[in-house]
Amino acid sequence: MAAATEIQLSLKVVMVKESNKVLYAEIDSNFADVLLSFLTLPLGTIVRLLIKHYGNNAPILGSLNSLYASLLNLDSSHFSSEAGKLMLLNPRNSLETECRKLKLQIDDTPPVQYFVCGNWTCASMYYSVKCLCPNSANTMTRTDLEIEEQSDDESVFTEKTSSFLLLDNLQIRTNTLASFFQILKSNGIKDTNALEERTLIVGLKEVNLCNIELLVFLPPLCFITFVFFIYICSHQIMELLKGSLLSKTPITDMVHLISSATATCNERKEFSACYFLPESKRRKQISSDSKRITVKVLVQKSTNRFLLTEACKDFIDLLFSLLDIPLGRVQSLLGSNTCLGSINNLFWSMRNLELLKHIKRIDSLMEPKIPPHYLSLHQVFSLDKKSSPLIYKQQDSNRVKSFGSASPGSGYTQMKMIDPKGEDGFVKGPTTFMVSDDMVVSPTSSTFILKTLNHLKIPIHDVEEKEVEVGLEEALSILKASLTSICALSEGLKPFLK
Ligand SMILES: [Zn+2]
Structure with a gap:
Protein backbone atom coordinates (compact mmCIF):
# COMPACT_ATOMS: atom_id res chain seq x y z
CA MET A 1 0.00 0.00 0.00
CA ALA A 2 1.31 3.48 -0.79
CA ALA A 3 2.00 6.02 1.94
CA ALA A 4 -1.13 7.27 3.66
CA THR A 5 -0.66 10.91 2.74
CA GLU A 6 -0.46 10.17 -0.99
CA ILE A 7 -3.85 8.58 -1.43
CA GLN A 8 -6.87 10.66 -2.33
CA LEU A 9 -9.92 10.06 -4.46
CA SER A 10 -12.42 12.69 -5.44
CA LEU A 11 -16.03 12.55 -6.45
CA LYS A 12 -18.45 15.26 -7.47
CA VAL A 13 -21.79 14.98 -5.79
CA VAL A 14 -24.91 16.66 -7.14
CA MET A 15 -27.45 17.36 -4.39
CA VAL A 16 -31.11 18.27 -4.57
CA LYS A 17 -31.20 21.55 -2.61
CA GLU A 18 -34.69 21.18 -1.22
CA SER A 19 -34.30 17.68 0.20
CA ASN A 20 -30.54 17.99 0.79
CA LYS A 21 -30.19 14.48 -0.67
CA VAL A 22 -27.74 13.21 -3.26
CA LEU A 23 -29.17 12.93 -6.78
CA TYR A 24 -26.03 11.31 -8.15
CA ALA A 25 -22.27 11.37 -7.81
CA GLU A 26 -19.83 11.52 -10.67
CA ILE A 27 -17.05 9.05 -9.97
CA ASP A 28 -13.91 8.07 -11.80
CA SER A 29 -12.60 4.55 -12.40
CA ASN A 30 -10.49 4.63 -9.21
CA PHE A 31 -13.52 5.29 -7.05
CA ALA A 32 -15.64 2.77 -8.99
CA ASP A 33 -12.92 0.14 -8.47
CA VAL A 34 -13.00 0.69 -4.70
CA LEU A 35 -16.79 0.44 -4.68
CA LEU A 36 -16.85 -2.73 -6.82
CA SER A 37 -14.16 -4.29 -4.65
CA PHE A 38 -16.75 -4.53 -1.85
CA LEU A 39 -18.23 -7.47 -3.81
CA THR A 40 -14.96 -9.37 -3.52
CA LEU A 41 -14.77 -9.13 0.28
CA PRO A 42 -15.63 -12.33 2.18
CA LEU A 43 -18.34 -11.85 4.83
CA GLY A 44 -15.84 -12.64 7.61
CA THR A 45 -13.49 -9.89 6.38
CA ILE A 46 -16.34 -7.38 6.33
CA VAL A 47 -17.28 -8.23 9.93
CA ARG A 48 -13.64 -8.05 11.02
CA LEU A 49 -13.03 -4.69 9.30
CA LEU A 50 -16.19 -3.14 10.73
CA ILE A 51 -15.32 -4.32 14.26
CA LYS A 52 -11.76 -3.06 13.87
CA HIS A 53 -12.88 0.34 12.60
CA TYR A 54 -15.92 1.01 14.79
CA GLY A 55 -14.92 -0.94 17.93
CA ASN A 56 -17.83 -1.21 20.37
CA ASN A 57 -20.02 0.81 18.01
CA ALA A 58 -19.59 -1.67 15.15
CA PRO A 59 -22.84 -2.23 13.28
CA ILE A 60 -24.46 -5.61 13.84
CA LEU A 61 -24.70 -7.58 10.60
CA GLY A 62 -27.45 -10.03 11.44
CA SER A 63 -25.90 -12.96 13.28
CA LEU A 64 -22.53 -12.75 11.55
CA ASN A 65 -20.87 -10.73 14.34
CA SER A 66 -21.77 -13.35 16.97
CA LEU A 67 -20.76 -16.19 14.63
CA TYR A 68 -17.36 -14.53 14.09
CA ALA A 69 -16.92 -13.93 17.85
CA SER A 70 -17.75 -17.56 18.65
CA LEU A 71 -15.27 -18.72 16.02
CA LEU A 72 -12.64 -16.57 17.74
CA ASN A 73 -13.52 -18.02 21.16
CA LEU A 74 -13.83 -21.68 20.17
CA ASP A 75 -10.78 -23.60 21.34
CA SER A 76 -8.33 -24.56 18.57
CA SER A 77 -8.55 -28.19 19.68
CA HIS A 78 -11.96 -28.39 17.93
CA PHE A 79 -10.38 -27.63 14.56
CA SER A 80 -8.57 -30.09 12.30
CA SER A 81 -5.60 -27.74 12.49
CA GLU A 82 -4.67 -24.42 14.05
CA ALA A 83 -4.19 -23.11 10.51
CA GLY A 84 -7.79 -24.00 9.67
CA LYS A 85 -9.07 -21.70 12.42
CA LEU A 86 -6.74 -18.92 11.23
CA MET A 87 -8.02 -19.39 7.68
CA LEU A 88 -11.61 -18.87 8.85
CA LEU A 89 -10.75 -15.85 10.99
CA ASN A 90 -8.85 -14.20 8.13
CA PRO A 91 -10.58 -15.40 4.97
CA ARG A 92 -8.60 -14.70 1.83
CA ASN A 93 -9.93 -12.73 -1.11
CA SER A 94 -9.63 -14.73 -4.34
CA LEU A 95 -9.14 -11.41 -6.17
CA GLU A 96 -6.52 -10.11 -3.74
CA THR A 97 -3.92 -9.60 -6.48
CA GLU A 98 -6.33 -7.27 -8.30
CA CYS A 99 -7.46 -5.55 -5.08
CA ARG A 100 -3.84 -4.71 -4.16
CA LYS A 101 -3.88 -2.31 -7.14
CA LEU A 102 -6.77 -0.28 -5.68
CA LYS A 103 -5.94 3.35 -5.01
CA LEU A 104 -7.57 3.14 -1.60
CA GLN A 105 -7.57 -0.14 0.28
CA ILE A 106 -9.61 -0.93 3.34
CA ASP A 107 -8.83 -4.64 3.53
CA ASP A 108 -5.74 -5.00 5.69
CA THR A 109 -5.44 -8.80 5.33
CA PRO A 110 -1.68 -9.40 4.95
CA PRO A 111 -0.43 -10.82 1.64
CA VAL A 112 -0.07 -14.60 1.34
CA GLN A 113 3.14 -15.99 2.75
CA TYR A 114 4.58 -19.32 1.70
CA PHE A 115 6.27 -21.92 3.88
CA VAL A 116 8.30 -24.94 2.82
CA CYS A 117 9.19 -28.13 4.69
CA GLY A 118 12.72 -29.16 5.69
CA ASN A 119 12.95 -31.46 2.66
CA TRP A 120 11.97 -28.67 0.26
CA THR A 121 9.23 -30.95 -1.06
CA CYS A 122 5.99 -29.56 0.46
CA ALA A 123 4.67 -25.99 0.46
CA SER A 124 1.90 -24.32 2.43
CA MET A 125 0.33 -20.88 2.78
CA TYR A 126 0.22 -21.32 6.57
CA TYR A 127 2.93 -21.97 9.14
CA SER A 128 1.42 -24.46 11.59
CA VAL A 129 0.79 -27.23 9.07
CA LYS A 130 2.02 -30.82 9.04
CA CYS A 131 3.93 -31.71 5.91
CA LEU A 132 3.45 -34.85 3.84
CA CYS A 133 7.00 -36.24 3.98
CA PRO A 134 7.24 -39.54 5.90
CA ASN A 135 10.51 -38.81 7.71
CA SER A 136 10.22 -35.09 8.19
CA ALA A 137 10.11 -33.23 11.51
CA ASN A 138 7.30 -31.26 9.85
CA THR A 139 9.13 -28.00 10.37
CA MET A 140 7.94 -25.33 7.98
CA THR A 141 10.17 -22.40 7.08
CA ARG A 142 9.00 -19.18 5.51
CA THR A 143 10.28 -18.58 2.03
CA ASP A 144 10.13 -15.78 -0.47
CA LEU A 145 8.18 -16.84 -3.52
CA GLU A 146 9.17 -15.35 -6.83
CA ILE A 147 6.08 -14.77 -8.92
CA GLU A 148 6.36 -14.42 -12.66
CA GLU A 149 4.22 -11.35 -13.40
CA GLN A 150 1.36 -12.12 -15.75
CA SER A 151 0.54 -8.60 -16.80
CA ASP A 152 1.42 -4.99 -16.05
CA ASP A 153 -2.18 -3.83 -16.54
CA GLU A 154 -2.83 -1.19 -13.86
CA SER A 155 -6.61 -1.10 -14.18
CA VAL A 156 -8.54 -3.15 -11.66
CA PHE A 157 -12.26 -3.66 -12.37
CA THR A 158 -13.04 -0.74 -14.68
CA GLU A 159 -11.33 0.73 -17.74
CA LYS A 160 -8.90 3.43 -16.63
CA THR A 161 -10.46 6.30 -18.55
CA SER A 162 -14.06 5.52 -17.63
CA SER A 163 -16.26 7.69 -15.45
CA PHE A 164 -19.65 6.82 -14.05
CA LEU A 165 -22.75 8.27 -12.47
CA LEU A 166 -23.48 6.71 -9.10
CA LEU A 167 -26.98 7.05 -7.69
CA ASP A 168 -27.69 7.44 -4.00
CA ASN A 169 -28.85 3.79 -3.85
CA LEU A 170 -25.55 2.60 -5.42
CA GLN A 171 -26.95 1.97 -8.88
CA ILE A 172 -24.12 2.71 -11.25
CA ARG A 173 -24.62 4.15 -14.77
CA THR A 174 -22.41 5.16 -17.64
CA ASN A 175 -21.53 8.86 -17.66
CA THR A 176 -23.52 9.85 -20.76
CA LEU A 177 -26.03 12.53 -21.63
CA ALA A 178 -28.75 9.88 -21.87
CA SER A 179 -28.05 8.65 -18.33
CA PHE A 180 -27.90 12.24 -17.03
CA PHE A 181 -31.27 13.24 -18.49
CA GLN A 182 -32.84 9.95 -17.46
CA ILE A 183 -31.78 10.58 -13.84
CA LEU A 184 -33.20 14.13 -13.92
CA LYS A 185 -36.44 12.89 -15.48
CA SER A 186 -36.97 9.96 -13.14
CA ASN A 187 -36.47 12.26 -10.15
CA GLY A 188 -38.80 14.97 -11.49
CA ILE A 189 -36.03 17.59 -11.74
CA LYS A 190 -37.13 20.26 -14.24
CA ASP A 191 -34.95 23.16 -13.17
CA THR A 192 -31.22 22.72 -12.71
CA ASN A 193 -31.28 25.61 -10.23
CA ALA A 194 -32.75 23.06 -7.83
CA LEU A 195 -29.34 21.36 -7.75
CA GLU A 196 -25.97 22.10 -6.25
CA GLU A 197 -22.62 20.38 -6.56
CA ARG A 198 -20.16 19.42 -3.87
CA THR A 199 -16.77 17.83 -4.33
CA LEU A 200 -15.70 15.18 -1.86
CA ILE A 201 -12.08 14.26 -1.38
CA VAL A 202 -11.73 10.81 0.07
CA GLY A 203 -8.31 9.80 1.30
CA LEU A 204 -6.39 8.06 4.01
CA LYS A 205 -5.73 11.38 5.71
CA GLU A 206 -7.73 14.60 5.76
CA VAL A 207 -6.32 17.11 3.28
CA ASN A 208 -4.70 20.33 4.37
CA LEU A 209 -6.64 23.56 4.22
CA CYS A 210 -4.22 24.94 1.65
CA ASN A 211 -5.65 22.47 -0.85
CA ILE A 212 -8.91 24.37 -0.76
CA GLU A 213 -7.39 27.20 -2.80
CA LEU A 214 -6.39 24.81 -5.53
CA LEU A 215 -9.82 23.28 -5.76
CA VAL A 216 -11.67 26.57 -5.89
CA PHE A 217 -10.26 27.19 -9.37
CA LEU A 218 -11.97 24.10 -10.76
CA PRO A 219 -14.67 25.23 -13.20
CA PRO A 220 -18.18 24.61 -11.91
CA LEU A 221 -20.67 23.00 -14.30
CA CYS A 222 -22.95 25.52 -15.94
CA PHE A 223 -26.18 24.19 -14.53
CA ILE A 224 -25.02 24.29 -10.94
CA THR A 225 -25.97 27.37 -8.95
CA PHE A 226 -22.98 27.24 -6.69
CA VAL A 227 -20.18 24.89 -5.77
CA PHE A 228 -18.50 24.19 -2.51
CA PHE A 229 -16.18 21.54 -1.24
CA ILE A 230 -16.18 19.09 1.59
CA TYR A 231 -13.09 17.35 2.87
CA ILE A 232 -13.45 13.96 4.39
CA CYS A 233 -11.16 11.12 5.34
CA SER A 234 -10.99 7.40 4.64
CA HIS A 235 -13.42 6.86 7.49
CA GLN A 236 -15.96 7.67 4.80
CA ILE A 237 -15.01 4.61 2.74
CA MET A 238 -15.79 2.49 5.80
CA GLU A 239 -19.02 4.49 6.14
CA LEU A 240 -19.73 3.65 2.51
CA LEU A 241 -19.08 -0.07 3.11
CA LYS A 242 -21.31 0.05 6.17
CA GLY A 243 -23.96 2.05 4.29
CA SER A 244 -23.89 -0.35 1.32
CA LEU A 245 -24.97 -3.10 3.71
CA LEU A 246 -27.33 -1.18 5.97
CA SER A 247 -28.67 1.91 4.23
CA LYS A 248 -30.85 2.70 1.23
CA THR A 249 -29.09 6.08 0.79
CA PRO A 250 -25.42 5.47 1.54
CA ILE A 251 -24.08 8.40 -0.51
CA THR A 252 -26.33 10.92 1.21
CA ASP A 253 -25.31 9.33 4.52
CA MET A 254 -21.68 9.69 3.57
CA VAL A 255 -22.13 13.32 2.62
CA HIS A 256 -24.01 14.14 5.78
CA LEU A 257 -21.67 12.10 7.94
CA ILE A 258 -24.75 10.52 9.45
CA SER A 259 -24.66 7.03 10.83
CA SER A 260 -26.96 4.89 8.75
CA ALA A 261 -27.51 2.36 11.53
CA THR A 262 -30.69 4.00 12.86
CA ALA A 263 -32.38 4.05 9.50
CA THR A 264 -31.63 0.44 8.84
CA CYS A 265 -33.05 -0.90 12.09
CA ASN A 266 -36.48 -0.19 10.68
CA GLU A 267 -35.60 -1.65 7.31
CA ARG A 268 -34.65 -4.92 8.96
CA LYS A 269 -38.28 -5.49 9.87
CA GLU A 270 -38.89 -6.09 6.18
CA PHE A 271 -36.86 -9.28 6.45
CA SER A 272 -38.75 -12.14 4.90
CA LEU A 323 -17.71 -16.21 6.62
CA ASP A 324 -15.56 -17.20 3.61
CA ILE A 325 -18.17 -16.39 0.98
CA PRO A 326 -17.49 -13.12 -0.88
CA LEU A 327 -20.30 -10.56 -0.88
CA GLY A 328 -20.71 -10.82 -4.68
CA ARG A 329 -21.14 -14.60 -4.42
CA VAL A 330 -23.70 -14.12 -1.65
CA GLN A 331 -25.64 -11.85 -4.00
CA SER A 332 -25.59 -14.40 -6.81
CA LEU A 333 -26.44 -17.34 -4.51
CA LEU A 334 -29.48 -15.49 -3.17
CA GLY A 335 -30.51 -13.98 -6.49
CA SER A 336 -29.60 -10.58 -4.98
CA ASN A 337 -32.60 -10.99 -2.68
CA THR A 338 -30.64 -10.23 0.47
CA CYS A 339 -32.49 -7.36 2.21
CA LEU A 340 -29.09 -5.69 2.64
CA GLY A 341 -28.95 -1.88 2.28
CA SER A 342 -28.02 -0.98 -1.30
CA ILE A 343 -25.34 -3.43 -2.38
CA ASN A 344 -27.99 -5.34 -4.38
CA ASN A 345 -28.34 -2.28 -6.64
CA LEU A 346 -24.62 -2.12 -7.31
CA PHE A 347 -24.63 -5.84 -8.08
CA TRP A 348 -27.55 -5.64 -10.53
CA SER A 349 -26.19 -2.51 -12.19
CA MET A 350 -23.46 -4.63 -13.71
CA ARG A 351 -26.02 -6.32 -15.95
CA ASN A 352 -26.47 -3.04 -17.80
CA LEU A 353 -25.16 -3.68 -21.28
CA GLU A 354 -23.75 -0.18 -21.72
CA LEU A 355 -21.86 -0.51 -18.45
CA LEU A 356 -20.39 -3.86 -19.43
CA LYS A 357 -18.18 -2.09 -21.97
CA HIS A 358 -16.44 -0.28 -19.09
CA ILE A 359 -16.19 -3.11 -16.56
CA LYS A 360 -13.55 -5.81 -16.63
CA ARG A 361 -13.61 -9.16 -14.85
CA ILE A 362 -17.40 -9.02 -14.68
CA ASP A 363 -17.73 -12.75 -13.95
CA SER A 364 -15.20 -12.53 -11.15
CA LEU A 365 -17.17 -9.69 -9.56
CA MET A 366 -20.60 -11.29 -9.92
CA GLU A 367 -19.48 -14.75 -8.89
CA PRO A 368 -16.15 -14.42 -7.07
CA LYS A 369 -14.49 -17.77 -6.52
CA ILE A 370 -13.58 -19.23 -3.15
CA PRO A 371 -9.80 -19.16 -2.51
CA PRO A 372 -7.79 -22.41 -2.58
CA HIS A 373 -8.32 -24.90 0.29
CA TYR A 374 -11.41 -23.12 1.68
CA LEU A 375 -13.97 -25.63 0.40
CA SER A 376 -14.65 -28.88 2.22
CA LEU A 377 -14.77 -32.11 0.27
CA HIS A 378 -18.57 -32.40 0.58
CA GLN A 379 -19.98 -28.89 0.41
CA VAL A 380 -23.63 -27.93 0.61
CA PHE A 381 -23.34 -24.86 -1.60
CA SER A 382 -22.18 -25.34 -5.10
CA LEU A 383 -19.25 -22.91 -5.10
CA ASP A 384 -16.30 -22.66 -7.47
CA LYS A 385 -12.87 -22.61 -5.99
CA LYS A 386 -9.80 -20.86 -7.28
CA SER A 387 -7.04 -23.31 -8.08
CA SER A 388 -4.14 -23.58 -5.74
CA PRO A 389 -1.01 -21.92 -7.16
CA LEU A 390 1.57 -24.27 -8.67
CA ILE A 391 4.86 -23.80 -6.87
CA TYR A 392 8.19 -25.02 -8.18
CA LYS A 393 11.58 -25.42 -6.57
CA GLN A 394 14.58 -24.76 -8.74
CA GLN A 395 16.77 -27.84 -8.79
CA ASP A 396 20.19 -27.43 -7.12
CA SER A 397 19.09 -24.29 -5.30
CA ASN A 398 16.55 -23.21 -2.70
CA ARG A 399 14.68 -20.80 -4.97
CA VAL A 400 10.93 -21.21 -5.02
CA LYS A 401 8.97 -19.82 -7.94
CA SER A 402 5.43 -19.61 -9.32
CA PHE A 403 4.87 -19.18 -13.06
CA GLY A 404 1.11 -18.66 -12.98
CA SER A 405 -0.42 -20.54 -15.88
CA ALA A 406 2.88 -20.59 -17.80
CA SER A 407 5.06 -23.67 -18.03
CA PRO A 408 8.13 -23.72 -15.72
CA GLY A 409 10.47 -25.28 -18.30
CA SER A 410 13.26 -27.65 -17.30
CA GLY A 411 15.21 -27.40 -14.07
CA TYR A 412 12.20 -27.04 -11.79
CA THR A 413 10.36 -29.57 -9.60
CA GLN A 414 6.75 -29.01 -8.60
CA MET A 415 6.23 -28.90 -4.83
CA LYS A 416 3.30 -30.61 -3.06
CA MET A 417 0.80 -27.99 -1.90
CA ILE A 418 -0.70 -28.88 1.48
CA ASP A 419 -4.35 -28.26 2.36
CA PRO A 420 -3.91 -26.62 5.80
CA LYS A 421 -7.35 -27.57 7.13
CA GLY A 422 -7.31 -31.20 5.95
CA GLU A 423 -9.65 -32.35 3.20
CA ASP A 424 -12.44 -33.41 5.53
CA GLY A 425 -13.26 -29.92 6.77
CA PHE A 426 -12.29 -27.25 9.27
CA VAL A 427 -13.98 -28.65 12.39
ZN1 LIG B 1 7.47 -32.25 3.34
Missing part, protein backbone atom coordinates in the same frame (compact mmCIF):
# COMPACT_ATOMS: atom_id res chain seq x y z
CA ALA A 273 -38.32 -15.31 6.87
CA CYS A 274 -36.75 -17.82 4.58
CA TYR A 275 -35.28 -18.17 1.17
CA PHE A 276 -37.09 -20.45 -1.24
CA LEU A 277 -35.38 -21.18 -4.51
CA PRO A 278 -37.52 -20.56 -7.57
CA GLU A 279 -38.52 -23.95 -9.07
CA SER A 280 -36.32 -23.51 -12.15
CA LYS A 281 -33.25 -22.71 -10.06
CA ARG A 282 -34.08 -25.46 -7.60
CA ARG A 283 -33.81 -28.14 -10.28
CA LYS A 284 -30.57 -26.64 -11.54
CA GLN A 285 -28.80 -26.11 -8.21
CA ILE A 286 -29.90 -29.11 -6.16
CA SER A 287 -28.08 -32.09 -7.54
CA SER A 288 -27.98 -35.55 -6.07
CA ASP A 289 -24.43 -34.71 -4.93
CA SER A 290 -25.59 -31.92 -2.61
CA LYS A 291 -24.71 -32.79 0.93
CA ARG A 292 -27.50 -33.07 3.51
CA ILE A 293 -26.86 -32.72 7.23
CA THR A 294 -29.28 -33.72 10.00
CA VAL A 295 -29.48 -31.34 12.96
CA LYS A 296 -31.58 -31.53 16.14
CA VAL A 297 -33.46 -28.48 17.27
CA LEU A 298 -34.68 -27.92 20.83
CA VAL A 299 -37.93 -25.92 20.79
CA GLN A 300 -40.37 -24.75 23.45
CA LYS A 301 -43.62 -26.67 22.77
CA SER A 302 -46.03 -24.01 24.02
CA THR A 303 -44.53 -21.13 22.02
CA ASN A 304 -42.64 -22.96 19.28
CA ARG A 305 -39.68 -20.85 20.37
CA PHE A 306 -36.29 -21.94 19.08
CA LEU A 307 -33.92 -22.68 21.99
CA LEU A 308 -30.82 -24.48 20.80
CA THR A 309 -29.59 -26.55 17.88
CA GLU A 310 -27.37 -29.56 18.28
CA ALA A 311 -25.26 -30.52 15.31
CA CYS A 312 -22.23 -32.46 14.17
CA LYS A 313 -19.03 -30.97 12.79
CA ASP A 314 -20.38 -30.80 9.21
CA PHE A 315 -23.06 -28.29 10.18
CA ILE A 316 -20.53 -26.20 12.14
CA ASP A 317 -18.26 -26.28 9.09
CA LEU A 318 -21.17 -25.00 7.03
CA LEU A 319 -21.85 -22.13 9.46
CA PHE A 320 -18.21 -21.03 9.80
CA SER A 321 -17.75 -21.32 6.04
CA LEU A 322 -20.43 -18.66 5.53
CA LYS A 428 -12.96 -31.92 14.03
CA GLY A 429 -15.37 -34.67 15.09
CA PRO A 430 -16.80 -36.63 16.76
CA THR A 431 -17.76 -33.92 19.29
CA THR A 432 -21.24 -32.50 18.81
CA PHE A 433 -21.85 -28.78 19.13
CA MET A 434 -24.66 -26.53 20.26
CA VAL A 435 -25.60 -23.46 18.29
CA SER A 436 -27.67 -20.61 19.67
CA ASP A 437 -30.20 -18.78 17.57
CA ASP A 438 -27.66 -16.04 16.78
CA MET A 439 -25.15 -18.70 15.69
CA VAL A 440 -22.89 -18.83 18.74
CA VAL A 441 -21.18 -22.23 18.57
CA SER A 442 -19.97 -24.19 21.61
CA PRO A 443 -19.28 -27.87 22.37
CA THR A 444 -22.38 -29.70 23.69
CA SER A 445 -22.65 -29.38 27.46
CA SER A 446 -25.57 -30.64 29.56
CA THR A 447 -24.75 -28.00 32.20
CA PHE A 448 -25.19 -25.30 29.59
CA ILE A 449 -28.57 -26.72 28.49
CA LEU A 450 -29.77 -26.77 32.13
CA LYS A 451 -28.55 -23.21 32.67
CA THR A 452 -30.33 -22.07 29.50
CA LEU A 453 -33.63 -23.67 30.53
CA ASN A 454 -33.33 -22.26 34.07
CA HIS A 455 -32.49 -18.81 32.75
CA LEU A 456 -35.48 -18.83 30.38
CA LYS A 457 -37.70 -20.41 33.10
CA ILE A 458 -38.80 -23.20 30.77
CA PRO A 459 -39.90 -26.48 32.44
CA ILE A 460 -38.55 -29.73 30.95
CA HIS A 461 -42.05 -30.95 29.92
CA ASP A 462 -42.40 -27.86 27.71
CA VAL A 463 -39.33 -28.76 25.64
CA GLU A 464 -39.22 -31.03 22.63
CA GLU A 465 -36.59 -32.08 20.14
CA LYS A 466 -37.23 -31.78 16.43
CA GLU A 467 -35.10 -32.83 13.51
CA VAL A 468 -34.34 -30.97 10.34
CA GLU A 469 -32.29 -31.98 7.32
CA VAL A 470 -30.14 -29.19 6.01
CA GLY A 471 -29.42 -29.25 2.30
CA LEU A 472 -28.90 -26.47 -0.23
CA GLU A 473 -32.27 -24.78 0.19
CA GLU A 474 -32.08 -24.76 4.00
CA ALA A 475 -28.47 -23.55 3.89
CA LEU A 476 -29.43 -20.67 1.57
CA SER A 477 -32.22 -19.77 3.96
CA ILE A 478 -29.76 -19.69 6.89
CA LEU A 479 -27.31 -17.61 4.81
CA LYS A 480 -30.00 -15.09 3.99
CA ALA A 481 -31.22 -14.87 7.58
CA SER A 482 -27.66 -14.57 8.92
CA LEU A 483 -27.15 -11.31 7.00
CA THR A 484 -29.98 -9.41 8.61
CA SER A 485 -31.47 -11.29 11.56
CA ILE A 486 -30.09 -11.84 15.04
CA CYS A 487 -32.26 -14.98 15.13
CA ALA A 488 -30.66 -16.52 12.05
CA LEU A 489 -31.28 -20.18 12.85
CA SER A 490 -34.95 -19.89 13.77
CA GLU A 491 -35.62 -17.51 10.88
CA GLY A 492 -33.69 -19.73 8.52
CA LEU A 493 -34.81 -23.17 9.66
CA LYS A 494 -38.34 -22.77 11.04
CA PRO A 495 -40.05 -23.22 7.67
CA PHE A 496 -38.29 -26.57 7.25
CA LEU A 497 -38.94 -28.09 10.70
CA LYS A 498 -40.70 -31.43 10.59
